[in-house]
Amino acid sequence: MKYWILITICCAITIIGCNDTSKSNAIDEERPDYTIVIHGGAGTILKKNMTPEKDKAYREAMNEALSIGEAILKSGGSSMDAVEKTINFMENSELFNAGKGAVFTHKGKNEMDASIMYGKDQNAGAVGGVTNIKHPISAARAVLEKSDHVMMAGKGAEEFAEINGIEIVDPSYFRTERRWNSLQRILKSEKEESELSESDDVDKKHGTVGCVALDRDGNISAGTSTGGMTNKKYNRLGDSPIIGAGTFADNATCGVSSTGHGEYFIRYTVARDIAAMMEYGGKSLAESSNYIINEKLVEKGGTGGIVALDRKGNVSMDFNTAGMYRGYAKPGERVVKIYKEE
C-alpha cells in the first residue's frame, strides 16, 4: 500500500513539474535595483586583428554606453528610456553597425532596421529599411507608443517617424569612409569571384547593437538597431526588426537582443526561443541561452550571439563566434569584454 502512495506522490510531482508555466510577477527581494546589458555585434573578432587603439576605443564606447543607461536606471528611470538612450549613443558612434556607422547596401545606400519591446505589456515597435532616420531605435519606440501597429517599413516608416517628431537627416549623414571602403572591397572581391576574409571587417556580417535593461519597477525592455548586412540586396530585412527573432521581452521570463546571421535568427525565432524554453520548459536563462546559441544554432550552422537578462537581473551574453562586443552593469558590478577568452 505504501508503495502506491509513494508512486502517486511522485507522479503528482511529475505532473506539477511538467506543467509549471505560471508567470509570477511578484516582486523579488533578490532582484538588484537595476541591470543593463549591451552588445555591439558578434563575429570573427580576434585579438590578433585588433590594434590596441581600436580595442581601447571599443571598450571606452561600451563603457560610455553602459554609463548612459546606468545613470537613467539609477535615478529610477524606466528600462525603455535606458534602452533607447543607450542605443542612441551607439547609433551615434562610427564604431558600430547602426545609425551613423551603418554599413552600405549593394546599391551604395544605408538601410537600417530596429525594434524595441516592453516586457510589462509585451508591446513592441519596429522599423525596417529606413534611410533617413538618425536614430532608428527611437522611430521603433514611436511606432510602439504612438501607433496601433508593431512594424512599419521603408517610406511609410520614415513618414510616420517625421510626423512624430523623430529626427530626420539627409541620407548622406550615414556615409562613413570605413563602411564605404568595406562595400568597395566586397564588390571587388565579388568581381574576382573570391571571398573576402571576414577578419578584414569584423562587422561585415554581424554588426548590430542591442541593449536589454531591467528597471527599479521590475520592467524589462529590449532593443536592437542595425545597418544590416554589407552589400545586402533586394531590401532584405534581417532579424533586427523582427519581434521574436532580433528582440523579445516579457517580464515573466526575460529580455533578449540578438546579433548574428539574421536569417538563422528569424528561422529559429532565437529571442523568443530562449524565453519559450524558460516559460514552457522551466529552464533558467543561463540554460536556455546556452542551449539555443551554443547547441541548437551551432548544429544548424547559425553564427552569432545574444545578450539577455531575466527578472532577477541574471545576465547572459552567449555567442558562438570568435568574439562579441558586450558588457553589463548592475549596482557595484561592471563588465566589458570583446573576445571569447578573457
Add this chain to the structure above:
Amino acid sequence: MKYWILITICCAITIIGCNDTSKSNAIDEERPDYTIVIHGGAGTILKKNMTPEKDKAYREAMNEALSIGEAILKSGGSSMDAVEKTINFMENSELFNAGKGAVFTHKGKNEMDASIMYGKDQNAGAVGGVTNIKHPISAARAVLEKSDHVMMAGKGAEEFAEINGIEIVDPSYFRTERRWNSLQRILKSEKEESELSESDDVDKKHGTVGCVALDRDGNISAGTSTGGMTNKKYNRLGDSPIIGAGTFADNATCGVSSTGHGEYFIRYTVARDIAAMMEYGGKSLAESSNYIINEKLVEKGGTGGIVALDRKGNVSMDFNTAGMYRGYAKPGERVVKIYKEE
C-alpha cells in the same frame, strides 16, 4: 530500502519527462498518407450577415482549394507544392483578402505580404509590402529557394521576384469594386469619427489565407498570404510575412498559419508559441493551440485564429472570433466550416 528505489525511479521519470525536447523524425505508422488544412480569414463572420449565395461561394472555393492541394499530396507531391498551389488558387479568388482580392491601403494601393516555411529544414521565405506580384506566396517561395535571405520588402522584393520569373502584373490587377468600396466606407466613417461595424465587412481586419500540409514523406510546410488591413498606413507590415508570427513549420512539432489582428500575433509570436509549447512543454497540438488562441490571446485582447497540423496529421483549427473560413482534408475525410457553431 525499497522506498528509496521507488523514489529514485519516480524522480528519474520526472527528470526525463521534463526534459523531453527530443525531435524524433522516425516515420510514424499512424501517420495518414497526407493531410492539408486551410483558412481564408477569421473575424466577425456571422451567419445572420451572410446570404445563402455568399455562404455557398465560400464553401465551394474552400473545397476547390483543398482539392488542389489534396491532388498534389495524393500523387506523392511535396507539401511545399501543395501549400503554394492551394494558396495560389485562393490568391486568384476575389473572396479572400490575398492576391486578386487584396484590400486597399489608406492611400488606395494594394500592398501584399506572404511567407512560407518548410518544416524539414526550417528554411523560410517572405515578402512584405509588394504591389505588383500576382502570387505573393510564390515570391516568398522564390526567396526561400533562390536566395540566402528570408525576408525581402517593397521594391527590392518585387525586383527579386521579377528576376526569378515570378509573374508580375500591373497594380491595377488588384483593384476590385468590393475592396475599393470597403475602403471608401472606412474613409467616410473616419471623417464622421465613427466606427464602422465590422459585420459590414468581415474581411476588414482579419482577412488572410493560409495553408499547412503534411506530405507522404512526413514533411510539413506552412504558408500565409494577405492583403493586410484595409486602410493601413505607413507601409505597416502585419504578422503574415513574419516567421514565428504568421507562419511557422518544424517537422518535429507542427506547422501553423495564422489569421487575425496581426499586431498581437507578432507580439506573442503566436505560430512559434504553439510549436514551442509542444517542444518545451510536452503538450499536444490540440492543447497548445487551444491554450494560445482561446486563453492567452483572449486574455491579451488579441482576436483571430490559426490552422495547424502536427507530424501525425492531427489538425487544429482554433479561433476566438465569431467565425473562420476553414477546412481540412485527409484520406477519406473532408471538413469545411465557416461559423463557430456548426
